[in-house]
Amino acid sequence: MNPWGAVREQYLGFAEHARDSPCFVDWSTRVAADEEVLDWLAGLPPVKQQPNLVFAAARWHGAPAPGAYEGFREVLLGRAATVRETILSRATQTNEAGRMATLTPVLGLIGGEIALVEVGASGGLCLYPDRWDYDWSPYGELRSGGPTLRSVPDGAFPVPQRHPSVRWRAGCDLNPLDVTDADAAAWLANLVWPEQDDRRRQLQVAIEVARAEPPELRRGDLFELLPGLLADAARRGTPVVQHSAVIAYLPPARRAEFAELMRGLVADGACRWISNEAATVLPEVAATAPEPRPGRFVLGLDGQAVAWTHGHGRSFGWIDGR
Numbered sequence: 001m002n003p004w005g006a007v008r009e010q011y012l013g014f015a016e017h018a019r020d021s022p023c024f025v026d027w028s029t030r031v032a033a034d035e036e037v038l039d040w041l042a043g044l045p046p047v048k049q050q051p052n053l054v055f056a057a058a059r060w061h062g063a064p065a066p067g068a069y070e071g072f073r074e075v076l077l078g079r080a081a082t083v084r085e086t087i088l089s090r091a092t093q094t095n096e097a098g099r100m101a102t103l104t105p106v107l108g109l110i111g112g113e114i115a116l117v118e119v120g121a122s123g124g125l126c127l128y129p130d131r132w133d134y135d136w137s138p139y140g141e142l143r144s145g146g147p148t149l150r151s152v153p154d155g156a157f158p159v160p161q162r163h164p165s166v167r168w169r170a171g172c173d174l175n176p177l178d179v180t181d182a183d184a185a186a187w188l189a190n191l192v193w194p195e196q197d198d199r200r201r202q203l204q205v206a207i208e209v210a211r212a213e214p215p216e217l218r219r220g221d222l223f224e225l226l227p228g229l230l231a232d233a234a235r236r237g238t239p240v241v242q243h244s245a246v247i248a249y250l251p252p253a254r255r256a257e258f259a260e261l262m263r264g265l266v267a268d269g270a271c272r273w274i275s276n277e278a279a280t281v282l283p284e285v286a287a288t289a290p291e292p293r294p295g296r297f298v299l300g301l302d303g304q305a306v307a308w309t310h311g312h313g314r315s316f317g318w319i320d321g322r
């Protein structure tokens with residue numbers, strides 16, 4: 001039996017997934033062939049062996065990135081106890097404001113006065129779709145003098161005519177990050193992939209947007225907190241539940257349970273539901289698309305796929321007729 005099989009596979013998979021970062025492709029490919037490092041990783045709880053978290057912890061303690069694999073390895077093994085402590089005490093909570101550029105067209109389809117609820121909100125940076133402008137050229141834009149998020153559509157899509165009217169916003173997370181706290185903001189910046197200075201700059205703007213009106217974030221599991229959030233939302237506008245890159249963190253049985261819960265809430269008229277997750281995570285939503293788009297998230301409204309999106313919101317492809 002190969003004691004590192006699962007870890008090695010995970011790093012080889014990440015090398016495929018992280019194509020936007022040559023540094024992380026290099027590090028993860030080299031980890032997969034480095035028995036001493038694999039051995040070290042095998043000593044972590046399985047949920048903590050993930051490349052994003054391990055790389056972030058090594059960077060937090062000085063591994064230069066972009067930088068050579070040897071620099072990462074030196075920090076990981078040379079400062080093993082400190083890096084391990086960071087891995088155990090922190091989590092990958094990447095909060096990507098760029099995703100709002102793909103979620104906002106769906107808010108446009110819903111229209112009216114919205115009470116926005118985000119489950120798995122991290123620092124809540126995606127709760128401000130009304131505070132940003134959008135550049136979807138060459139197919140459209142939405143401007144009112146705010147900071148701009150850009151996402152490249154690969155075809156026509158229903159361009160919203162106005163910014164969403166968000167009357168109330170709140171979210172929940174197992175570990176809400178307080179973006180007014182310098183350490184939390186620094187950790188969020190540290191999670192951005194090495195070469196992506198544009199995302200780091202955008203993150204700083206998103207943090208300023210959120211600090212101007214800090215989000216209401218409740219601490220706890222989404223299954224427990226969603227009913228209370230929905231009850232509070234219903235008094236303010238059309239409740240809209242959104243989530244992106246969250247449901248993968250639930251065990252498979254809980255994912256199916258979540259999808260069933262949301263379908264029931266939508267059927268009862270309790271809320272609208274915007275999902276933006278990897279296709280394998282919510283297969284019921286992905287199955288409503290005419291054909292798969294490997295490597296992309298599936299963006300859904302009320303359980304129906306409406307578009308395929310880049311994981312960080314850089315681009316999207318609308319599904320004809322949706």
Ligand SMILES: C[S@@+](CC[C@H](N)C(=O)[O-])C[C@H]1O[C@@H](n2cnc3c(N)ncnc32)[C@H](O)[C@@H]1O
Binds near residue numbers: 120221250
């Ligand atoms: C990768 S982050 C995504 C954050 C944000 N949705 C975005 O798109 O930028 C995933 C977040 O989901 C949270 N999360 C995972 N499982 C959760 C659960 N059962 N209940 C609440 N939050 C959860 C994590 O703590 C983390 O902050």
